[in-house]
Amino acid sequence: MAPPDTRTQILDAAEHLFAERGFRGTSVRAITDLAGANLAAVSYHFGSKAELLAAVARRVIEPINAAQCAGLDRLLARTPDPPVTELVEAFAGPLFDEMPAGDEGGARTARLIVTIIVDPAEEMRRWTGSAEDTVRDRYLAAFGRALPGLSPEELWFRIRGILAVTAVDRVEVYNGRPPASLSPVAGEAARRWAITFLAAAMSAPPTGT
Amino acid sequence: MAPPDTRTQILDAAEHLFAERGFRGTSVRAITDLAGANLAAVSYHFGSKAELLAAVARRVIEPINAAQCAGLDRLLARTPDPPVTELVEAFAGPLFDEMPAGDEGGARTARLIVTIIVDPAEEMRRWTGSAEDTVRDRYLAAFGRALPGLSPEELWFRIRGILAVTAVDRVEVYNGRPPASLSPVAGEAARRWAITFLAAAMSAPPTGT
DNA sequence: ACCCCTTTCATACGTTCGTTTGATTCAAAC
């Protein structure tokens, strides 16, 4: 068994705390304490707190992007024009499946992503690479073929709708306030509900002028 | 014309800055500087930074809640069981209409709300009153009658989906990263797109077991 | 003219933050 790499332990601790308290709400000291490392280790291994966030974000996003890409490949290998429902499944599914286990059904990771996306600070959007853009553009093209008559702008609006529903929905689960006495959402049920919800939404006819 | 009330100017400045930089990213000094007031004015008029946020949030949410409530009243006065599409319009419409003008189509205010909802800190959810719960429960009941066969849990999931789409969608518009060369979403178009998208989503048949 | 109460002001306090520094440890390379 490999020794507990300090760098990895800092990544784990940061992922946990950023998700739990946000970027600004998490001090470097809290991260190194939880990781059992020295305060200066963050500067040494990552350069700065912002670059640590970027490393955390990349590690979380990467498997999701890969699964989205693979899912689309699988669909396109079968037919050049997959139906909307299957595109939704391939795009939104990994947002549920590719979250680390023991993570309250991925809610903590979902919150991490939302925290990053929503944050107004500039440095929070510095970490994205071209891989994300590639996946996005491929799905845009596929959805465009499956939904002829939809303007590119409205299509882009709907794609963002998918992200909004899958991400924010679970964030709100995470920090509470459901109406009194509603059993918490089970992980697998939420996934199916989201696919149902989003497949119907994506399949809506184009909005008239 | 009334004199520029210090308290109001602080509210305005705080609303602007909280939306632009988030709660933790905004210092009390930045607020009072923008408001042209003294640093201690925040403590004097509001007690603390957190209570200032609560006041800002209440001022923004109140007209939205009122419009949602009035819209539902109007529908119910016509028929005891309004169709799904009209319920969506009444619920989501005010999220577009009741945002202050000169606000980049409400995107800045939408971002303020999302910033507050998403924030993990405890004090960010201290300001909500019973008015919000009342509106939410009334729409839950109305949607429940319009969508028989939907479990309360899935219904709650869908309601949150509405909020997610209307709010987050415009936040992402606000801090950028659309695919290359897509004209920015016009305010009125986004509103219609959202209603189309959400009406179809809400009308989806219940997810089978 | 005096007092009272609200509002504003300059200043300071104590804390926490991200980052830097220079010494120290330690295992492998020579």
Add this chain to the structure above:
DNA sequence: GTTTGAATCAAACGAACGTATGAAAGGGGT
């Protein structure tokens, strides 16, 4: 055994933060 370079460490830096304090200002009512 000595050297080397990566990794860790305690300690400190200056800056920024939220809040508190006590004095000053302002304007009615008497």
